[in-house]
């Protein structure tokens with residue numbers, strides 16, 4: 001039995017908004033990414049898994065239990081991090097975490113302290129005065145502190161700085177080793193690439209792919225921004241090199257798939273002032289995933 005199972009899940013908000021016919025599953029022990037641009041339908045899907053919303057059509061189950069009718073039972077063994085965290089603002093972080101730990105019936109608070117140390121979180125102050133990042137850290141500690149077997153995380157690194165994003169990746173890898181099952185939404189390919197076994201990709205409410213990270217990694221191309229010694233050199237390099245996307249003055253953006261040897265050989269003939277790899281956007285991923293990249 002799959003841990004999470006969604007079949008033809010549909011919630012139509014009208015005007016083409018919502019989710020339509022979403023079908024995918026997450027196996028026990030699997031870390032699954034859920035990628036999509038803003039407004040694609042990630043939160044709507046997750047809200048159905050939490051039983052906060054009922055679908056117009058289709059079903060979703062967790063460990064064989066209907067997500068709406070068995071929500072209470074499901075929540076008991078679930079680590080959930082919402083996209084927008086609504087805390088009791090007047091409490092201090094410490095009071096809130098104690099309150100949440102009591103609700104979960106937690107006796108041992110050792111893991112809570114470990115997580116606070118891991119994320120350098122001082123939960124002493126009032127939540128309403130905390131930054132977005134600090135609130136996010138409290139949400140993470142709260143979701144992970146009783147080491148559940150299943151996590152559903154909605155954009156877990158939003159508001160975290162790069163150091164803390166890295167720390168979060170380490171935490172997921174640790175939980176994966178322990179055998180936990182994870183579904184995490186994101187609009188950043190990189191964090192999904194580093195943590196997930198597979199990823200589901202949603203766009204405009206419809207699932208466009210469910211892919212193994214290995215397959216996605218292979219189809220992915222690296223995009224480099226090269227600054228050459230002069231405009232003339234940039235033009236000559238553009239004529240010689242395949243995959244050039246745009247040229248501006250002495251700068252060239254080039255997409256390279258697979259090995260880099262040919263690219264480096266070609267670059268070696270010119271004066272290179274700077275070379276930087278561009279982060280892959282989701283749009284890039286969609287384009288070359290569907291073979292629609294017209295720049296090659």
Ligand SMILES: Nc1ncnc2c1ncn2[C@@H]1O[C@H](COP(=O)(O)OP(=O)(O)OP(=O)(O)O)[C@@H](O)[C@H]1O
Nearest residue numbers: 013017018036037038039040041042043044045187
């Ligand atoms: N309660 C609602 N009533 C009407 N429309 C809604 C409701 N909730 C979401 N939508 C719409 O459904 C679409 C999907 O929104 P959703 O929040 O699921 O996207 P998302 O992928 O989580 O985006 P983001 O990355 O911006 O959080 C959007 O067009 C949104 O405006």
